[in-house]
Structure formats: C-alpha cells, structure tokens
Amino acid sequence: MSKVISFQIPKSGRTFVQYQEDRGKYFYNNLHQHPQCQLTVILEGRGQLLVGDYVGRFEAGDVFLLGESIPHVFRSDAEYFEDDSKLSTAGNTIFFDFQAFGKSLEEVDEFKELIQLNERINGCFKIKGKTKEEIMRLFDGFSSLSGLEKLQRALHMLALLNFESKDLKALNMIPVSKSLSERDGKRMDQVMRFILENSSRPISLDEVAEQAFMSKEAFCRFFKLRTRKTFTQYLQQLRITEAKKLLIETDLGISQISFQVGFQTLSHFNKTFKSLTNQTPKSWRKLN
Template sequence: MSKVISFQIPKAGTTFIQYQEDRGMHFYNNLHQHPQCQLTVIIEGRGQLLVGDYVGRFEPGDLFLLGENIPHVFRSDAEYFDEENKLSSSGNTLFFDFKAIEKSLGEVDEFRELIHLNEQINGCFKIEGTAKKSILELFQNFSSCSGLEKLQKAIHMLSLIKVGSKEIIALNLIPVTRSLSERDGKRMDQVMRYILENSAKPISLDEIAEQAYMSKEAFCRFFKLRTRRTFTQYLQQLRITEAKKLLLETDLGISQISYQVGFQTLSHFNKTFKSMTNQTPKSWRKLN
C-alpha cells in the first residue's frame, strides 16, 4: 500500500510516524517492502493479502499490522482494475520508523518497551476485538491533528498492541524472512504477479520457473526459502482462498467454483479444501 517503488528502500529519517491515505481504484499492486512497520485499516475495497507464507483476503474494516522490511502486497481483486466497474479502494496507514527512536531515544526506559514491541512484530497480524475498536477510533481525524497529537495517538495505538494476546492474531505460521535484495524482490514480484493473474489456469513448474529466469530446481529452492511453501502448496492456497470468496459471495455451484478457481477435477478440489479447512466446501459455506 506504500507508494515506495518496489524494493527501493528509502533511508530511515528522523520522523517516527508517517501517515498516509490511499485513495483510488485499487491499491499499490507490486510486492514491496519498506523499513517502517505499518498499521493499515481497509476502508473500501477487497482483495488478497500476501505476506510470506500467508495467503488471505482483506475487506473493509480489516486492521493489519506488518513488521518492518517484510515483503507484502495488498492485491485488489481483478474487478478493481476495470474502469467500467467504477469501484474504489481506500485505506489509511501509519508507518512507524523505530530506527528513528533507537537513534535518539533508545536509552530512555519508557521507549525501550516500543523497541521490544518492534522486535515482536515479525510477520503480519490481524487486529480484532477491543484493541481494533480503540485503534480505529484513534485513526479518526488523524490527518487534522497537530504533530504532538499525532505522536500521542500513535503511541496510544502501539500501547494497545499486545503481541500474543487473543486480539492480535498472527497470520504467518512461520516467522517471515525479513527483507529481500532488490534483484530477488523484482524476481518475486514478477513470479507473484504471474501466479495471481493465472491461478485459475494450469501453471506448470517449467512455466513459472521461466518467469523467474531460473531452472526448475533453482526456482523451487528460491520460492520455498521465501514463502516457506512449495510452489504447488502456495498455488493451492491461493485457489482455496479464491474459492472461499466465491462460496461466500455467489450462488455458484461447488463444481462451478472448483473449475473457476483452477482445479481440474471436483474430487481434487474437495480433497484439497478439506485438507486446508477441515471442512467440505458445502459445510464451510453453510457455517459462514
């Protein structure tokens, strides 16, 4: 969601907090990273959030916390790229540059707690419950606040984040590998774009390795090191995530959904869906 050019990381400055409002048809759609931790609320728009081994959905009202230098993308759904649909996306983000604090206030006892919090934010978290409600209230009218008021609100928000509590839900199964080189970042961006745009069709290992300009063996090592999943596992997770969306938002039959998201047989779809959710598509649809 940041307007940072993909993987060209700005140098840390002397500003602890930066506030950004994103407004447009869709969110920034390149895999990217930046040296600031970010707290993002989705106001309008839906799509897929990709962070490390996590593949999931975002929708209005969601509140996410991402650690520093972690590659991620809020990829808006395909319909948000079609001007005829006249859809819009919006979100507000606070960026926290903890390096600025370490330089100037790292020895102050009260700020050591913030430094420790930053160390705990290794991945992506979804914030729920009373913490979410309080943080969203603090986001209101943030842009019109003075510098000191913004700092007070920002620190108040951070004080509400208790990593490990039931309201701060870790979305990554495995801690995220922070930071990619610019070269690897561009390569991963190309790969992720191709997967997202073609996930409903068969994608061979030869085909995706070619997108990364690698041999199959080198690509498999490269991809698993950065996502902690095999390419097949990642592609299946994307397809099941899309299937959940269709099960919730449409009246399409399960067989139709199966083929629409890229499974070649209904039996394979049912088996994969159950292995990932412990439910059949039919029972999942009823319960959600």
C-alpha cells in the same frame, strides 16, 4: 515508486510517525517493503493480501499490523483494474519508524518496551475485537493533529497491542523472511503476478520458473526460501482462498467453483479444501 521492492514512504527528516491516506481505483500493486512498521485500516475495497507464507483476503473494515522490512502487497481484485470499473479503494496507514530514535531507543528506559514491541511484530497480524474498535477510533481525525499529538496518539495505539490477546491474530505460520534484495524483489513480484493472473488454469513448474529466469530446481529453492511453501502448496492456498470467496458471494455449485479456481477434478478440490480448512466446502459454506 520506480523500484519494485524498495518502496519509500514520503517523509521529511527523521520522523517516528508518518500518516498516509490512499485513495484510488486500486491499491499499490507491487510486492514491496519498507523499513517502517505499518498499521493499516481498510476503508473501501477488497482483494488478496500476500505476506510471506500467508495468502488471504482483505476487505473494508479490516485492520492489519505489519513488521518492518517485510515484503507484502495488498492486491486489489481483478475487477478494480478494468477500464470501465467504477470501483474504488481507500485505506489509512500509520508508519512507525523505530530507527528514527537512533541510539536513544536503547539508552532511554521508557523506550525499552518499544524495542520489545518492535521485535514482536515479526510478520503480519490481523487486529480484531475491542482492540480493533479502539484503533479505528484513534485513526479518526489523525491527519489534523499536531506533531506531539500524533506522537501521543500513535504511542497509545502501540500500547493497545497485546500479543497474548485473541484480538491479535498472527497470519503467518512462521516468521517472515525480511529485506529481499531489489533483484529478488522484482523476481518475486513477477512470479506473484503471473500466479495470480493464471491460477484459474493449470500452471506448470516450467512456466513459472521461466518468469523468474531460473531452472526449475533453482526456482523451487528460491520460492520456498521466501514463502516457506512449495510452489504447489502456495498455488493450492491461493485457489482455496478464491474458492472461499466464491462460496460466500455466489450461488455457484461446488463443482463449478472447483473448476473455476483451477482444480482439474472435484475430488482433488474437496481433498485440498479439507486439508487446508478442516472442513468440506459444503460445511464451510453453511457456517459462513
């Protein structure tokens, strides 16, 4: 995994279906991309999921579908990286390499639906409801299946994906920019790490532009092109996501939470929270 952005899935030959189990103190911590679509079940652990313009949370029991060549990271919460931490993470993933079919994907009539499906997976989706339950059931015992059985079950999973259903929730507001160059990928990873590690304090545009070795003007263009948000919008989304976690998991007062996640005034926090959630922090806490 020496290259930050061009993460390679271990595989032999041209394989459509590749199964992987991740176990450890924390999930792979770099922004990365790969040419396969992926279906991931989170079994243990929690943290922040960053994909394009989406900034959100993941936790045990979540199931996500991500399109091919889309930069993303499941970044475990800070406590997972502490030296004395007893926390651990676990997740199972199936990678689908549509390129493995070569020209036959276009020439075989039965594969046409696969082409259409691959085109629809443009971004990140959270899978819920009965579709989630069925996919989690199909994950059970996947590693022990033969090659043909794995293919059969994987196709069954893909056949369950109905993009018109409420069970598939698109997390990205707009299509995700694909295939960052390795240089841009390293820059974005460095920037994301800096923002995540410092979001609880004021961060100037000068500071974050320095992380990318760019002028402020060049950085603003670079960042918005790849996240479809301004740096300020992205930082606010990150802080509100963290505030939601604290509202649910702690008894801290709203004012305390406001300052803890990086807002300088309570009024700015309340205004930003409502603009992003259509609710006040108080009402959101009651409903969740």
